[in-house]
Amino acid sequence: MLKRIESYYDAVPRSAARAEDFGPLTLFVQEGTGWPYYARPALGHEGAVPVAAVEKVRARQRELGVPEAFEWVAETSPGLRAAVEATGLTVHEHPLMVLEGEPLAVPDPEGVTVRLVGADDAALETAVAAPYAAFGAEPAPGSTAQVARRLAAGLTRLAAAFDAAGTALAAGQHQPVGAVSEVVGVGTVPAARRRGLGLAVTAALVADARAHGTELVFLTASDADVARLYGRLGFRTVATALIAEA
Numbered sequence: 001m002l003k004r005i006e007s008y009y010d011a012v013p014r015s016a017a018r019a020e021d022f023g024p025l026t027l028f029v030q031e032g033t034g035w036p037y038y039a040r041p042a043l044g045h046e047g048a049v050p051v052a053a054v055e056k057v058r059a060r061q062r063e064l065g066v067p068e069a070f071e072w073v074a075e076t077s078p079g080l081r082a083a084v085e086a087t088g089l090t091v092h093e094h095p096l097m098v099l100e101g102e103p104l105a106v107p108d109p110e111g112v113t114v115r116l117v118g119a120d121d122a123a124l125e126t127a128v129a130a131p132y133a134a135f136g137a138e139p140a141p142g143s144t145a146q147v148a149r150r151l152a153a154g155l156t157r158l159a160a161a162f163d164a165a166g167t168a169l170a171a172g173q174h175q176p177v178g179a180v181s182e183v184v185g186v187g188t189v190p191a192a193r194r195r196g197l198g199l200a201v202t203a204a205l206v207a208d209a210r211a212h213g214t215e216l217v218f219l220t221a222s223d224a225d226v227a228r229l230y231g232r233l234g235f236r237t238v239a240t241a242l243i244a245e246a
Contacts, residue, residue: 001098002076002239004216008180009071010043015155016146022057024049029064032146038069038243041077048079051086058087058246067245074240081242089244095227097235099217103206104234106199112161112169114200116208119151123168127160130168134187147173157181157212159204161188161197170197174205174217181209183219199229206233 010026013019017028017037024045028037039057041049054070061068068089072080073096081091108114117127128144150156160171172186183205188198202219209217220241221227227237 001216002073004180005096005218006041006043006073006076008177008182009040009073011177012175012182013037015153016150020060022053022060024053025057025070027057027060029066032142036066036069038067038071040070040072041080045077049077049083051083054080054083054087058089069246070242070244072242074242076239084244089246091242091244094241094243095221095224095237096239096241097219097221097227097230098238099206100234100236102234103203103210104232106203106232107196109161109196109200112163112195112197112200114159114161114197114204116204117151117158117160117171119148123160123162123166124148124151124158126162126166126168127158127171130160130171130189131185131187133189134170157205157208159201159208161192161201163192170201172198172201172205174209174214176209176212176214179213179215181214181217183209183217186219199232202230203233 013028017030020027024042025039026042027039030036058068070084085091117124125144128147129139132139156173156175158173160168162168169192170188174181174183183202186198186202206217221230
């Protein structure tokens with residue numbers, strides 16, 4: 001299972017980023033608008049990662065003007081954490097969760113409509129904006145157009161919870177690659193939290209993934225409390241996702 005996830009992690013950024021080789025590490029560099037990418041272990045690399053390799057990647061990230069960030073799975077690449085921390089980066093731990101069996105049913109939130117959003121949907125802009133608002137940010141220029149292109153190409157699937165006025169209160173995506181997909185970017189605007197909207201959006205994404213033949217659905221929870229919520233859908237923790245940043 002972790003090998004399949006590792007192959008997915010190497011494949012999914014390549015649809016919107018170029019990969020630069022740094023021996024035991026691969027740096028993904030964003031092309032176009034959207035969230036910036038990160039460095040991660042090169043696919044198939046085993047064993048320790050020299051501190052010098054991490055420093056070379058960080059120097060390249062500074063040269064490009066992108067965040068000095070690394071993402072990896074602790075159990076798959078146990079030799080990376082010490083090297084990353086030796087360069088002064090802080091490492092954060094997050095539960096890596098996999099859906100076990102069929103998703104469990106969750107209550108439908110009152111007063112909202114949860115549905116998939118397509119590339120030509122009039123509500124696309126508000127659906128793209130909702131997760132940004134969840135983290136106190138504004139979408140970067142061109143974000144809606146980029147998501148529309150990915151939706152049209154089948155690279156991304158988007159679900160959102162809308163109020164009666166058609167404004168998205170929560171939204172998220174899953175990104176299929178073959179028979180594997182990750183649920184990402186689920187966020188609820190601050191005024192609509194604690195209503196189960198994020199869980200309902202995740203349930204819609206999972207149902208869509210299963211309907212399109214996805215065998216392995218996974219996600220990374222921000223912390224143990226959020227992991228317990230995802231557990232209500234049938235996700236279980238199988239490993240630890242590590243994120244390091246300056």
